[in-house]
Every structure is written in C-alpha cells, then in structure tokens.
Amino acid sequence: MVPERLQDFKLKPLKCELNFLSKSDGSAILSQGDTVVLASVNGPLDIKTTSQNIEKATLEVLFCSKEGKPSVADRFKENVIRNTCETAILGCLYPRTGITLTIQELENYGGLLTCAVNCACLALINSGVGMRHVVAAVSCAVNEVGDLVLEPTQQEAESARALLYFVFDSRDKNLVTGFTEGTFSEDTYEEALVRCRLASDFVFQFYRDVVKKYSNVI
C-alpha cells in the first residue's frame, strides 16, 4: 500500500513550554490535544553508591498519575520511558552519576504514553544533558472497520481493535520502541509503522521550532 503524502497526516495540536519549573535542571510541559503532561529532569547528580554504574549514568524514571495510589500500570509506563530514554541519552559522558526523570500526568484524554515520551524528550533537551538523538512517539489505532487512525482520541482508542505505539529516533528514523495492544495482521503493522514514521517528522519539526524560539535569546 502506498503511504499518503506528509500533508495528509494530522497530529493533535502540540503546545509546549520549557523551563516551567524553577527548581529542576530541565522541565517541560506539553499538551497534545487535551492530554497534558509535565516532565522534569534533574541531573547528572551524585547518587547512592549502590546504584552507581561506573560505565554510564543511571537513569531513574518516576511516573506519577494524577490520583490514587501508584499502580502497576505506572511502573509499566516507567519501564517503557526509561528504556526509550536510555537509548537517547549519552550516558557514557556522565559515569557514576544519576539522572532523574519525573513525569506527572495532568490530563489524560488518550495518548498519554506518547505525550509522556515526547514531553520527557523535551525536558531532556531543556536540561542540556548530552543526547545521542531525540525521540518522537506516535500512536496509531485500528478501528472497528479495520482502518488506521493516527493519534486516536479517547473515544477512538476505547473502541479500537488494536493500539500501536511507536517511538523513532531522529537520526535515521529507526524504531526505538514498539508497543502494541489488541489483534492485527502483519500487513496492518507494517502500514502503521510506515505512517507513524512519516508522522514523526511533525514531532521532530515541532522540537526544532521550540528550540528555535528560545535560541534567539540565549
């Protein structure tokens, strides 16, 4: 199947503010549609000897949901985000130190995980930690009819047959993280991958715009 041109894709409106928190080394608040996430980065810092790694920096990720006790789902998100960000950070530049990444959910209207990954990446950019590349997360749903919906809304996500999340790096648009829910055919997966990869360009362009905005004054 031939993927459409880039213009045919529509992502949810992105809105971002860097340096939202004064106490953190880097922070970002990002809204993708109605979903809003706040992320803060502290580091490289001195950490306990037991968790130090002599080869590279230790990345700690904490995901806080808005209400209720911490759940298994939060731990799962932490894992996904940690694995994704570890590939992006040049940890070998900061041996025996720790980098803490804290993510706070503010509003959840679908696509929380993608928003969290993108927000974490912006916070890392803001903190000035050395990075191998930036990452962009794009999600995609297979609806009841079997069509692909890019960046599904909450209703679309709830009624979808399958949900696919992809994270790409900025160097060669390689897949960094892939994560799926539900059932779908191999072809659907391939097509979703191609579409999301194209759509990730929007996210990278957005990062560039954000950086451009403040690089005028520094």
Next chain:
Amino acid sequence: MREQFLSNCEKNFIKKIILEGHRLDGRNYDESRKLDICFGSEYGSCIVSIGETKVLAQVSCEVVQPKQIRPNEGILYINVEISPMAAPQFEANRQTDLTVYLNRLLEKCYKDSKCIDLESLCIVVEEKVWSLRVDLKILNHEGNLIECSSIATLVSLAHFKRPDVTRSGESVIIHTLAENDPIPTVLYHYPVCLTFAIFQNNVLISDPSYIEETVCTSTTEDGNTIGGLLVVGMNQYKEICLLNHTEAAIHNSNIVHRAIQSAAERSKSVVDLIKAEIIRDDNLRQKRTKINFSDIITTNHVQSLSMKDLKICLKNYNINDIKMEEDNSPTEILDDKQDIKPEKSKYDVVASLPQTAEIKAKEGASTWIEISSESDVDSS
C-alpha cells in the same frame, strides 16, 4: 542527592537584609507572592501557585464501608507526595519528615476543624459512604509549601463534585456525570494555613521564600536556630483552626498576636479569591467552555522565567518598564555590538572588574575557548 548546602555568606546576607527591613525579592514584610489558581478539566483538580511554588491537587471519590465508630459519616483522606520534581534533594517513593509534617498539618486543618460536612457523604448508614481522597503533588518547591498545599486542598475540595446517587429499595444507583448533575461538597467554612517566618523574635515575615525558610530554621554558631516558622490556620470568619510552631521558641506573645492579625486579613482575601475563581470556573463550564490544564502553557514568552518574578529584586523594580521597548530594539542585535565603548569608571574599585571577567572567561572555566586560541596559532 543531599540537601543543598547553604553557605555562610548567604545566611548572613539574608539575616542582615531582613533585620534592615528588606527582603531578597523586594517584598514588604507582610506582602505575599502572587497567588494563582488554575483548574483542570475534571472536577476537583487544580494547580495552585504562590510565586514559583506549585502544587497540583486532585480529589477522587469512591464508595466504601464507613468506620465503625462513625457509621453515618463519610471519610476524608489527604495524601501529600513530594517527588524529585519538587526539588532534586527529594527521593522518589520515600517518605520524608516534610511529607509527614505536611500531611499532619493538613489533616489537622481540614479534618479536625470539621469544615466538611462528612454526614452528607453518607449513602447507607453502616454500609456505604463516600470516601474523598485528596492527592497533592508538589511540583516545584520554592518555599511556603504549607500555605500553597493548604490552598490547593481547599480549592480542590470546594471545586469537587461527586456523582449523584439514588436509592431504590436495597440497591444504590450511582449516576454518571452526564445523567444527573453532580453534587458539590458542603463546606461549612474555608480554613487556610498561612505561614510566617519569625526572625530573632521580633521580625515577622509572611509567605517566606525557600531561602528565607532555610535561613530561618538553620542553626547559628551557638547551636540555636535563627528563628522559627509559625503556621496559623484561619477561616474567613477570623476563627483560628490551627496553630503550629517549629524551631526557636517564641518568648514574646506580641508577635503571635501580630501574626494572627495579619493572618486574619490574608485569609479573608485568599478565601474571597478562591470563591471568585470557583464561581468564574463554574460559569465557564455552564457555557460549555473547555477547561484544560493546557491553558497554563503560555507561548507568548520564550521561557517562563523571563517574565515572572525574579528571585532577587528591588522594591520598586518593574520588568515592564524595560520590556515596553522590546518592539524596536531586539531586531538588530548584531549592530549594537559596535556601539559599546568601554567607558571610564567613576570608581577605582570597579575599574578592575571587567579584567576579572575576562580572565575568568579564558581560564579553566571554558576550556574549549582556550584550545581555540592555540589552534589559531597552529594554523597561522
């Protein structure tokens, strides 16, 4: 990470300027930072900020079995969490003394003052009651967490609406928000905790910033603390709901009276603001305006810190005086560089200063500049 160490010169400086009648950020003794309330899309969710201190609050509810000693009362539960987001010295998932202290204070202020009509939360006596849970997340710790989180608790409780419930015989039906209008929580009165820093038993400072709080509770050479923190919980009727004091003992009852008087004024204005904000938000919701936390993201300035309060500020300094000129000046930054000629200084002491700056820029500080000068030589 360890707690950030406060240097002697910071301590002494703060102590001195406060005793001289100044504050680091240019406020008066009884002046508070700007209070800002912003609501999320759900009922009972808000972000409250006092200056740069930010707290997120969210109320959630569930139906539980009541406690045996109070079979006809609902349950209120307050939970404070401080993650590394607030400041780097906090560790994830770990209770600190500060968390416990905050939790205790808020429970005293909101549970023990009986400001919430817990009986109205009862559905079936001895069987089903509503349990309200307030989750507070500290987002940024720039001092006066107590006041900020207490206002956040109050705002979220006052803003919260629980689903309507009807009983038909034995069964209880919980209606969704779309079916039946949700019911607001009944608050008898609105208590807020206000913090005062007391320096050397005679200077009273409202809304202390992080550095003022730290200096106030730090120990001096003789082992005593410089001052103490006094928390006054007061409602809009000027009734005291809570008094809490930490660190150095007060041996002057006058100062407590002054604090209470000042708290009476501030609590009134804070509660008025809270009520006004909630009414405004309610009106917007009735007009079906979308309210979302994404509204707090501002794009009109490049980085949030540039327009907000500076940590160090003169009393009469106003950033807008300078920013007004912005339209015509920043376009031609490069051209400006030629205009600057080193001017003769009036003072001898200062003349040496730019030299220091230059030396510093070349030495150790940024090694890559140093190397670059070498490479100049190499290639020439």
Next chain:
Amino acid sequence: MKVSIGDVVLPGDYFDEISTDNAKSRVVIGPGLRKEEDHVYITKAGVLKKKNPHTYWIDSYQKRVDIGGSTTAALSYLSFEGATKKNRPEVQVGDIIYAKLVIASKDMEPELVCIDSFGHKGRLGVLTDGFVFKCSINLIRKILSPQCPLLESLKNEWPFELAAGMNGRIWIKANSMKETIALGNAVLGAEFMSQEEIKKMSNNISATLAGHVY
C-alpha cells in the same frame, strides 16, 4: 538531519563540514558536539556556532555543568598562596571559594586550587560577605562575554565586586545591602534581554536605587 553553521540543531543531527576541511589543521569541537566514526553528531539542542578557523560548538541552554557539578570536589590545604603543612589557610565549612579546577575529567573527582601556576593567589580564595545565587550557565557566559554591556554600564553607577563561576553561581558584594540586591536584580534580569534592553535596565535600576523612579 544534515545541518550547517548558524542552524538550530537537535541532538542526533550531523554535521559534515568538519570532515571535509583540510585534514592538516587542528579542528576543535566544543560542547554539544561529538565525533562518532565518520560524522560529527550533535548532542545538545541549540545553535551551531563556528569560530575561525576550526572551532565549533553549540550554544545551548543549561542550568548544570557537565563536570564537577555532580560530585564533591577536593580542595587541598596546600593549594593556597604561601600555604605549607604548618601554615594552614583559614577555610571553614560553608565558606564560598573562588577557585579554578585543575582536574576536570568525567572519571575522576574534580580538584580545586586557589593559586595560579606561579603560586600567586590573584583574586582567588575565600570570598567573605556578599551574597551568592544560582543561575543558568548561559547567563554566566552572557555577562562574561566582552560584548555584554551589563557590567560596563553598571560599573559607572555604583562600586561593587562580582565573581562569576562557570558552575552557575555568581557572588556579588557591594557597599550596602540595597546595592547588592540591585546588582543581583540587574544580573538576573539580564538573562533574556537584548543589549539595548540591558542598558536601559541598568539605567532604570540605578534610578530606582537613587530613589527617583520615573
């Protein structure tokens, strides 16, 4: 993505101009750049800058330094002017020190000294009184850059001392408390201002300080 000088860059972008340069001359790649195999990759978001002939770096926003910022640093008693094993300098816990780094490696504990290579102390040493505050590394670079009008215009208004460290800390001291606050205000306020605005602001602040606000 391939980028060139002056572009807004993101980590993961690469830069080819360096490898095509004359192989004989020495090329210096500064903060935010990293060589991997045949490309030079960018590791920080900001603007790519070049200084002739072959120095490249990224101007980025940062609050914390790469080295020494994360661990404790060693300061030897012997690293002061005229210090011997018997004659020890007076340094107490909690003092602010103006020092240089002699060892700065990611794998080793940083070490500080308060003397230059000739054994003189110059301006280095313990700083007494005054006030210290933290700011972003960019602000330090900005006020130290020879083009910045801030210190030039402020020094005509009132006398003060200032030491800016590349670890994001500035120490200031003036004759009175109010002047010190005014100085801190001016320095912090300058962070996102253009040169013209800075000049105007320093005039404003000195007017405020003198007591007549216009």
